[in-house]
Amino acid sequence: MDFTLSPEHEALRRLVREFAENEVRPVAKAIDREHRVPMENLKKAAKLGLLGVPFPQEYGGMGAGETGYCILMEELGRVCTSTATCIGAHIGIGAMSIYLDGTEEQKRKYLVPLAQGEKIAAFALTEPGAGSDAAAIRTRAVREGDSYILDGMKHFITNGGFADIVTVLAVTNPALGARGGITAFIVETHWEGFKVAGAANKMGIRGTDTAELVFEDLRVPEENVLGRVGEGFVTFMKALDLGRLTLGAACLGGAQAALEASIAWAKARTAFGRSLAHMQTVQWMIADMAT
Ligand SMILES: Cc1cc2nc3c(=O)[nH]c(=O)nc-3n(C[C@H](O)[C@H](O)[C@H](O)COP(=O)(O)OP(=O)(O)OC[C@H]3O[C@@H](n4cnc5c(N)ncnc54)[C@H](O)[C@@H]3O)c2cc1C
Known part of the structure; x- marks a missing residue:
């Protein structure tokens, strides 16, 4: 290839x-x-x-x-x-x-x-009681006329505090769960009932906003159903497949930066009268990082 x-x-x-x-x-x-x-x-x-x-x-x-x-x-x-x-x-x-x-x-x-x-967009799946077990979400969307009324909360939502558009996953039929009972919606954050309730104080990647969102009687017109009613779980999983692929690419970039920093330090630092780069154990470690 x-x-x-x-x-x-x-x-x-x-x-x-x-x-x-x-x-x-x-x-x-x-x-x-x-x-x-x-x-x-x-x-x-x-x-x-x-x-x-x-x-x-x-x-x-x-x-x-x-x-x-x-x-x-x-x-x-x-x-x-x-x-x-x-x-x-x-x-x-x-x-x-x-x-x-x-x-x-x-x-x-x-x-x-x-x-x-x-x-700017955000993607709201995770809730306090539903992380890895994404199908356990409890945010509800109940049909009323030609709209859906959303109630619930999401947390750990990247960009959630300042995004203009958020795609939101909610339960439309609790009896069916992820197999036909969960629907995705496109929400505009200026709509009444959309609230940013706070942001996580993280140990790392602190230059990101990881928000808590609350929906209270948030009216979403039916034309903002994303994909088909009941099939939102599939839509979100498909998006996550791509998101994960590119997170891998970002981590590769981070590893590249670590390699570059290690080489620079190995050349700059001297010990026992020579640079670290001349010591075989250090060379092995750098070779391991590079391959
Ligand atoms: C910085 C950051 C940004 C985020 N951005 C978003 C976002 O934009 N939108 C969004 O919707 N969510 C977002 N999330 C949430 C993220 O998707 C969840 O944190 C993730 O799904 C894990 O859920 P949890 O934190 O509740 O952990 P849990 O599900 O409670 O898991 C806790 C631990 O148990 C392990 N575990 C869970 N289930 C199993 C199992 N079956 N077998 C073995 N081990 C298991 C996990 O690997 C983990 O180590 C973000 C999270 C972070 C930290």
Whole structure:
């Protein structure tokens, strides 16, 4: 199998690396220390088209597909895990769920501004009682006329505190559970009944917002059902498949950064009259990291 990247993907890597080195690296430590989302960098990323890398151009994206998206995440992960997580949640699960199962109308209305970075997305699945066991969610959506009324809460939602659009998973038929009883919705965060109740104080990736959301009598029009009624669990799992793939790419970028830092330190540090890089045990460790 040929893993050579196309000239377009190589150009994307250069673009992202330049952005990461010039804009992201200078603030990476500070945003982590200050627990601050780098909004200014999200705007710059949007201008470069980076908030829509995988999506087709007809939906406002760059058209670089999953490979391009992995390149984006790898390069961001090499410099700042927070920025990678923030952009990853926007593209890879928030906007992606709309791309995967949204109607043409929903894509035009929501995906286009998300891909162009005019709006920011979040993806709300996890609840205090439902993490790995995602099918145990309790947020309810009850049909009333031509709308659904959502009640419940979500936590650990990346970008949740400032997103414009959130895809939300809720139970529409408790008897059926994940097999036909869970539905996905597209929610605009300015709607009445949508509340941001707080944010997690984390040990790491502190330059991201990990919010707690509360829905109280939140009315969602039926045209904002994402995918088919009762099939939201599948929509969300499909989006997570892609999200996980690119988290792997971001971790690869982090590993690359660790290798680069180790080589630099091994060359710079001297002990017993020579640099660490001349000691075979250190060479082995670095070789292990590289292979
Ligand atoms: C920084 C951050 C950002 C996040 N962003 C989002 C987001 O944007 N949207 C969203 O919906 N969610 C988000 N999450 C939530 C994330 O998806 C959940 O944390 C994850 O699903 C795990 O759930 P939990 O934390 O409740 O852990 P639990 O499910 O309680 O798991 C606790 C531990 O038990 C282990 N475990 C659980 N089940 C099994 C099993 N069957 N076998 C063996 N071990 C098991 C787990 O691996 C884990 O180590 C985020 C979380 C974090 C930390």
